[in-house]
């Protein structure tokens with residue numbers, strides 16, 4: 001057994017250096033007399049430049065989380081910060097500014113991201129005009145962005161003249177028009193076949209690496225979540241576990257990906273012990289904890 005070190009005077013602020021911080025985030029929807037707790041005290045941090053996937057069963061709260069972070073919906077309680085913005089305390093004007101400059105959003109329904117009577121170039125120009133971008137930037141950036149997303153040759157086509165994958169790439173270009181810090185994508189590959197999904201996902205990864213934009217993707221697609229370094233799982237409106245992936249090289253010089261699952265600990269130190277662990281050792285209401293030099297043990301209450 002170790003002796004416990006003296007507690008620091010004041011613990012550092014949760015997620016102080018992160019770009020996105022959610023702490024005990026709650027969103028309650030009220031329809032008539034029915035109350036749905038879509039988020040029930042969710043904790044999450046995302047660092048600048050990261051690309052993460054958010055996974056979870058239908059109804060677990062993924063879209064609610066994304067709508068809040070994208071400034072489309074407002075949380076009921078808790079803390080949510082993106083960059084310097086406190087999402088619980090924003091005026092209408094702040095919200096417009098936030099959505100125009102700090103974040104970009106791509107929806108699953110490719111068509112709902114686009115305007116049917118505008119060309120790809122005009123669609124990228126639209127948010128730039130709204131943000132008051134300079135004429136030179138408005139002239140150059142749409143073409144550059146469409147080129148970077150591999151749809152430069154589609155600049156003068158309207159959505160009806162584009163494939164599903166091309167529409168999604170154009171939608172990503174539109175979302176990036178005003179150089180947001182974060183790009184949110186809600187099931188971006190949900191309506192696409194496997195090969196096109198891989199291309200669109202590749203495009204998201206490219207913009208993450210080329211432009212340094214932080215990317216948060218909600219997905220059901222294991223082929224997508226298996227390719228990012230961090231996947232956050234949401235269950236019942238809370239983050240339940242995270243999978244971290246890293247590339248390792250063996251003695252023969254071959255590289256392979258190692259994926260490790262972690263439980264998430266909240267600020268108060270609460271950790272959810274997975275059900276199969278609890279059942280295997282009959283861990284029920286009360287457990288014994290002990291601090292060892294480099295780990296903590298949890299034992300059944302004998």
Ligand SMILES: Nc1ncnc2c1ncn2[C@@H]1O[C@H](COP(=O)(O)OP(=O)(O)OP(=O)(O)O)[C@@H](O)[C@H]1O
Pocket residue numbers: 029030031036037038056057058059060061062063064065
């Ligand atoms: N506008 C709303 N009004 C009432 N309830 C809502 C509203 N939006 C979402 N909910 C409820 O909140 C819960 C979480 O929904 P949410 O859409 O965030 O889940 P999800 O994980 O994105 O699901 P899916 O994978 O099916 O899109 C669900 O029970 C849903 O029915």
